[in-house]
Amino acid sequence: MTLRAVVAGVGHYLPDRIVPNSEFETTLDTSDEWIKSRSGIERRHIAADGQTTSDMATRAARAALADAGLVADDLDAIIVATSTADFTFPSAATMVQAELGMTKGFAFDVQAVCAGFIYALANANALIVSGQAKRVLIIGAETFSRIMDWSDRSTCVLFGDGAGALILESGEGEGTTADRGVLSTDLNSDGRFRDILYVDGGVSTQSTGFLRMEGKEVFRHAVEKLASTATTALEKIGLTGEDVDWVVPHQANIRIIAGTAKKLGLPMERVVVTVQDHGNTSAASIPLALSVGKERGQIKTGDLVVTEAIGGGLAWGAVVLRW
Known part of the structure; x- marks a missing residue:
């Protein structure tokens, strides 16, 4: 038998305030x-004013626990992927742990920007298959609205806030690709490309800063690297795009999503798309899309799912799992 990290539940949370594109027409040269x-x-x-990343993460966590039929003390660990934690420390994850009433185990944050949830998912899988945890809650949560330059039309219209959560639990498989659970992971980074997507502030500079992006360069790297990491993750377990039921990509830009699907040889009918409703929610976008995809009836038990993301760093990666 092979130990697998199997999906037990998903959930998400979105703030009440919805901002349509038309709202930007009054303040920016855009449409x-x-x-x-x-x-x-x-x-x-x-x-909302005063609403924090840990607030949203906790709401998404409660939704995932309800979906799984679990309570907080059924968890061994919490990992929160975020670039917009409430404080420099403590971690958002420990704040969620306290809010949920989880009195055992451990919690920590992962920071890989838009690829954060992929990194967190890979870490949760490693904790489970190594025997260090039996059940891990992974959350992607962001308040990117706090780091937007609202006068920069090339960036501020692209991002939104929200949170998504997924619970992985230990399960037994036969050691084949028919097993439910995480089947492979692929993580990458290249710090030489830091300047094409970054925030121009931080603790050591004593400023919050704003998100800055070279859109054309990010687009060029995104399509190439997302398709490559997804292909690599599939090849590790002897599969190809033809075996995939659903691609659940980082929801940054529909052209990047479509370009990646084309490189993988997959029709858009097999891609879960939520970018039209949420914008780019960074580390929250994949768990949000997974939760919405299940809610819509798209993702079903037994489906082979590929999820991939790229973010500042550059950091990128993919996970293949059977739902």
Whole structure:
């Protein structure tokens, strides 16, 4: 028998405030059509004043626990993927742990920007297959609205806030690709490309800073690297794009999503797309899309799912799992 990290439940949370593209027309030289044609985004959710990343993460966590039929003390660990934690420390994960009433185990954050959930998922899988944990809650949560330069039309229209959560638990498989659970992971980074996507502030500079991005360069790297990491993750277990039921990509830009699907030889009908409703929610985008995909009835038990993301760093990666 082979130990596998199997999906037990998913959930998500979105702030109440919805901002349509038209709202930007009053403050920026832009339009609904311009934003949609370049990104596929039609609206995004923005956190309320005083609403924090850990608040949203906790709400998504509760939804995932309810979906799995579990309570907080059934968990051994919590991993939160975020670049916008409430404080420099403590971690958002320990704050979620306290809010959930989880009195055992451990919690920590992972920071790999938009690829954060992939990194967190790979770490959770490693904890389970190594026997260090039996059940891990993984959350992607972001309040990117707090690091937007609202005068920069090339970036501020692209991002939104939200949180998604997924629970992995230890299960037994036969050691084949028919097993439920995480089947392979592939993680990468290359710090030489730091300047094409970054925030121009931080603790050591004593400033919060704003997100800065070279859009054309990010697009070029994204399509190539996302297709490559997804292919690599599949090849590790002897599979190809033809075996995939669903691709659940990082929801950054519909053109990147479509370009990656084309390189993988997959029709858009097999891609879960939520970017039109949420914008780019960074580390939250994949768990949000997984939860919405299940809610829509797209992702079903036994489906082979490939999920991939790229973010500042550059950091990128993919996970193949059977739902």
